[in-house]
Amino acid sequence: MRQPRMKVAIFILLSLSSPHLLAESAIGVNWGTISSHRLKPSTVVDLLKQNRIQKVKLFEADPYVLRGLAGSGIEVMVGIPNELLPGLSSSPAAADLWVRQNISGYVGKGGVDFRYIAVGNEPFLTSYAGQFQNYVLPALLNLQQSLAKVNLAGYIKLVVPCNADAYEATVPSQGAFRPELTEIMTQLVSFLNSNGSPFVVNIYPFLSLYGSSDFPQEYAFFGGTTHAVTDGSNVYYNAFDGNFDTLVSALTKLGYGRMPIIIGEVGWPTDGAISANLSAARAFNQGLVDHVLRGTGTPLRPSTPPMDVYLFSLLDEGAKSTLPGNFERHWGIFSFDGQAKYALNLGTGSGLLKNARNVQYLPSRWCVADPSKDLSTVENHMKLACNVADCTTLNYGGSCNEIGDKGNISYAFNSFYQLQMQNSRSCDFDGLGMITFLDPSMGECRFLVGVSNTSSAPVGSCPQLVTVYIAVMWVAWIVAV
């Protein structure tokens, strides 16, 4: 407790002397954990430290992750899932309990350095059709009280990450929040302002490009464009700045044009769609980092870049829903096992990305289709394997789309086998699978080897119950067809 209080004092002094230029922009990362192959948190924290990444954003208070971050000195924004908002909004006691269970227990010397609590994740998203929006303000008020009770309200700020679809405009200077959100946004920004909290927004030029065939490709990047957007006397050369200033205009209309802004998510995926590839992701992320750290700001906020920018994402998450597209599992600047996908300099002084150290891989073996077998009956096996394991790279635009028929089958078999922690029965597939010690990877298409997240030797650590369950499902499914 002593240490945080001291930092509060310093914070106040700084904020009196320069309200909007507290510090230079910092580059942080989102650390999501919807993956079937999770690195040990200590390995991830070491990866963050090696790359001098000082700020991390989490989507929920996962005790396993928080224990890994304890004592690291890394600043944390921790999220509260939307599903918890109804409970937190209706009951001060529920908010107290959330804070006690997920914050207070980790704070103190050698603990977790929480700076922000993200209340909900994009709760105003159009596709939620208003499902969460009325819970946001009451939840914020309850949580603010709960933080005050444990003397953390001055140190930990509440924020609400919004998707850029919360506002709209044809040109940035016309930016306004969606009409149905005007009232709630007015209350939200007033709350944020009275607590000295920033506005947090997620901006995705990739999705604009992916979603619209007339979106000018160069405008998504930072290398200059023949499709600049002219807005009165201002000219926009990239979608990021245009989007940022649209938000600035929307805030200005509500009377908070100087509110600090944090980018909660921004990034570019590397697989699962044509425009999701390594060179595009490198170009976008390096362009973004250089642009932000140069500090030039935007036409409406010259010399005032976003306070912090959290890249989406640190690691690939192979178990995420593919509803948005197959690219959804490939946003990492590192692959699931902490290997840098491309050369990227985050401007943190550590040079190009450095790989994770001491990753505990399962043994170097893979499951592939037995070439001597008749594979004409393999379809159902493939479907079931790809229902649970990740096969997104096989699809059009993916890195494994051109490995042929047998390649497809082997890829699916292997994904499933690694997901099952290389349990030998999981490579059976009615006798069509076989284990190989030769890496079947082809060109850009990587056949993965799983990682172990336990400290003990991985062999024999297979979760038996899960295997049995899957075997049962398998039989049930095949019988049903």
Ligand SMILES: *[C@@H]1O[C@H](CO)[C@@H](O)[C@H](O)[C@H]1NC(C)=O
């Ligand atoms: C290891 O990862 C699995 C999922 O892959 C997870 O269920 C399990 O809880 C993790 N191990 C520990 C010690 O948390």
Ligand SMILES: *[C@@H]1O[C@H](CO)[C@@H](O)[C@H](O)[C@H]1NC(C)=O
């Ligand atoms: C603490 O956070 C976790 C993860 O979001 C959640 O499952 C749990 O319910 C929270 N605790 C309380 C008391 O709300």
Ligand SMILES: *[C@@H]1O[C@H](CO)[C@@H](O)[C@H](O)[C@H]1NC(C)=O
């Ligand atoms: C990678 O994505 C960029 C950006 O959309 C695209 O122009 C390029 O053609 C893609 N590269 C490949 C090899 O598909």
Ligand SMILES: *[C@@H]1O[C@H](CO)[C@@H](O)[C@H](O)[C@H]1NC(C)=O
């Ligand atoms: C492999 O599977 C993908 C995804 O279903 C498909 O697009 C591709 O055509 C397949 N390749 C062959 C040779 O069947």
